[in-house]
Amino acid sequence: MITVFLRGGLGNQMFQYAHGVHLARKNNTTLVIDTVYLQDRTPRKNFTYRNYDLDIFTITPQFSFLSRLAQKFPAPLLWLSLDMIIIKINSIAGIQKLLHEKDEYVNPDALNMSGNLLTVGYWQSEKYFRENADDVRNAFQFRIPLEGEANRIGEKILATNSVSLHVRRGDYAADKKVMQDMGETNITYYQEAARYIAQQVSNPIFFIFSDDIEWCRKKILLPFPVIYVSASSAGPKGSHHLQLMSLCKHNIIANSTFSWWGAWLNKNPYKIVIGPQKWYADNRKEGDDVIPREWIRI
Secondary structure, eight states: OEEEEOOSSHHHHHHHHHHHHHHHHHHTOOEEEEOHHHHOOOOOTTOOOOOOOGGGBSOOOOBOHHHHHHHHSOOTTHHHHHHHHHHHHHHHHTSSEEEEOOSSSOOTHHHHOOSSEEEESOOOSGGGTGGGHHHHHHHTOBSSOOOHHHHHHHHHHHHTEEEEEEEOOTHHHHOHHHHHHHOOOOHHHHHHHHHHHHHHSSSEEEEEEESOHHHHHHHOOOSSOEEEOOGGGOOGGGHHHHHHHHHSSEEEOOSSHHHHHHHHTOOOTTOOEEEOSOSSSSTTOOOTTTSOTTSEEO
């Protein structure tokens, strides 16, 4: 059995689940999801609480026993503490191996471990599931159809040489600690990426997605046709925006797992995907394993 300890937002959960899919297929075993950490609401200073977000897809997950209890009977710290104790006991007793991500670089051992495993990490690289990419794509089929404004935008995307351009603001701009780690919004990067696309693609139209679209209207100014996609079309848990990015012919991503997945789910065999040269602001974390080899870094 492969158990995935979920944490973080949608994009991070997708990476963790994808790695779990790879290990479950490789070991021909069951994939189980532990959502206790996501459900815990113990007061924490300067902490962003997350929810289980993979329900935007058609997957039918198998949740751990404690996850089901925590869902039915919320109790801050209780279920999480119990989960940590059980994990430690199982690891010491050899009942369950703990596969813990050590750093941002891909660990080859994490691709081939067998047995009863619990994975804890972010696993932000296609290398962690490339061998079973088709299974991952099948898992991440959108459950909620595009509707209203999102559907109209989707029609424009399909009818044009569409390019998604994603700008992540939110905690990247509001939280000083996060900004130090991920960096400020690099306007020059987006301008250079758009120029590169325009040199390769005839009559591109740039669809700009962001959690702060009004900031983008003022700051992300391009000498090409642009459509600023409003927040009202985002859909439940941002699922419509993720799906719309995946429908674009080409993608310019932020250093964000959300737009990373929008680009990766893009089925265009001739797609151009551009990502930032530096994934992290910290020079010690280049994120070399985050960007797939076929994508371009600027």
